[in-house]
Amino acid sequence: MKSITRHFSVQNGRKLLRYLEKKSAAISPLLIVTHDYPDPDAISTAYALHYICEKKFRIRSRIVYGGIIGRVENREMVSQLKIPIHKIHPSDIRKYDHAALIDTQPDFENNPYPRNRKVTIVIDQHPYVKKPLADFSIIDTDCGATSVILTQALLLSGLEIPRKLATALVYGILSDTLNLYRAKRTDIIETYLAILPLCDMRALIKIQHPPKSKKFFRTLNKGLNVAKAMRGLIISHLGVVEHPDLVSELADFLLTCKGMERSLCTGRYKGKLHVSLRSNRPTDDTPEILRNIFDDRKEAGGHDMVAGGAFHVTGQEKDENRWQEAESVLVQRLLKRLRMPKRADFYAPFWTGAS
Numbered sequence: 398m399k400s401i402t403r404h405f406s407v408q409n410g411r412k413l414l415r416y417l418e419k420k421s422a423a424i425s426p427l428l429i430v431t432h433d434y435p436d437p438d439a440i441s442t443a444y445a446l447h448y449i450c451e452k453k454f455r456i457r458s459r460i461v462y463g464g465i466i467g468r469v470e471n472r473e474m475v476s477q478l479k480i481p482i483h484k485i486h487p488s489d490i491r492k493y494d495h496a497a498l499i500d501t502q503p504d505f506e507n508n509p510y511p512r513n514r515k516v517t518i519v520i521d522q523h524p525y526v527k528k529p530l531a532d533f534s535i536i537d538t539d540c541g542a543t544s545v546i547l548t549q550a551l552l553l554s555g556l557e558i559p560r561k562l563a564t565a566l567v568y569g570i571l572s573d574t575l576n577l578y579r580a581k582r583t584d585i586i587e588t589y590l591a592i593l594p595l596c597d598m599r600a601l602i603k604i605q606h607p608p609k610s611k612k613f614f615r616t617l618n619k620g621l622n623v624a625k626a627m628r629g630l631i632i633s634h635l636g637v638v639e640h641p642d643l644v645s646e647l648a649d650f651l652l653t654c655k656g657m658e659r660s661l662c663t664g665r666y667k668g669k670l671h672v673s674l675r676s677n678r679p680t681d682d683t684p685e686i687l688r689n690i691f692d693d694r695k696e697a698g699g700h701d702m703v704a705g706g707a708f709h710v711t712g713q714e715k716d717e718n719r720w721q722e723a724e725s726v727l728v729q730r731l732l733k734r735l736r737m738p739k740r741a742d743f744y745a746p747f748w749t750g751a752s
């Protein structure tokens with residue numbers, strides 16, 4: 398720990414502990430709110446904050462999220478590690494005067510907290526246009542994963558660290574940093590190494606490789622069949638999906654195809670078109686590319702080579718034309734933004750013909 402005490406994330410962890418100590422009586426009970434369709438980073442960060450609040454400062458708290466926990470790995474994480482996380486209920490907003498937004502910000506569209514309500518704490522890694530309005534905020538855009546900030550705070554707190562919590566944080570850091578690829582500061586690696594010995598490796602491997610349903614494979618099959626590619630760009634429109642996490646999952650997967658540099662994937666879910674854009678070109682500002690092709694910039698976000706967002710498609714749920722129009726407009730704008738020819742000479746790389 399000695400060598401990392403000068404680093405930024407340690408300062409942040411210390412700042413957070415100091416704030417919680419000072420305000421403990423005033424901010425209890427605290428509603429801990431993650432972004433919609435929470436990922437392992439958001440879930441583990443919220444879990445660590447909940448633990449520190451309760452064990453160190455006697456701040457009562459409840460972790461809530463919007464949307465659903467879709468990805469099988471994330472559901473496995475919550476059940477294996479018994480993480481007390483709940484789908485948000487309208488009464489939560491009424492019952493709690495204080496809220497902590499985790500891995501999201503008050504201005505972002507990707508969380509269920511009302512825009513007009515005061516937020517007490519913000520802990521996030523995503524860049525902002527407008528500094529978040531909150532009593533206390535930590536925005537560290539270079540931390541690799543928001544869970545790094547809370548891991549630091551936890552290590553500094555002197556609290557005993559349960560295996561389940563350590564496992565959640567290890568998974569949160571690994572998944573958000575792309576197995577530490579995005580860990581650009583040495584303190585991130587050192588933080589990870591400090592928590593790693595406490596991780597339950599058996600539980601971790603189970604979380605990383607859960608059994609997947611036939612439905613998942615049917616979606617995968619469809620995604621591959623309808624995929625079209627051109628000049629390193631691969632696109633797949635999944636149509637109606639069981640949950641929006643499938644969209645990001647397929648975007649990740651398609652990018653692993655040899656020769657591909659960027660992937661765009663869409664899926665229709667509850668009146669919204671969910672979109673994921675991935676790139677393996679280090680010079681790409683992927684979130685900015687996605688914002689540029691959305692009508693409303695605020696509906697897209699992300700970091701480095703990972704971007705996602707969703708927007709409402711007006712009209713009837715069954716109005717096929719509207720959906721197709723939304724999907725094709727998105728592709729046309731992307732081609733333009735990437736300065737690729739509009740006359741699309743796409744081919745279907747995985748189509749094997751009807752058999």
Ligand SMILES: [Mn+2]
Nearest residue numbers: 436438439500
């Ligand atoms: Mn996240």
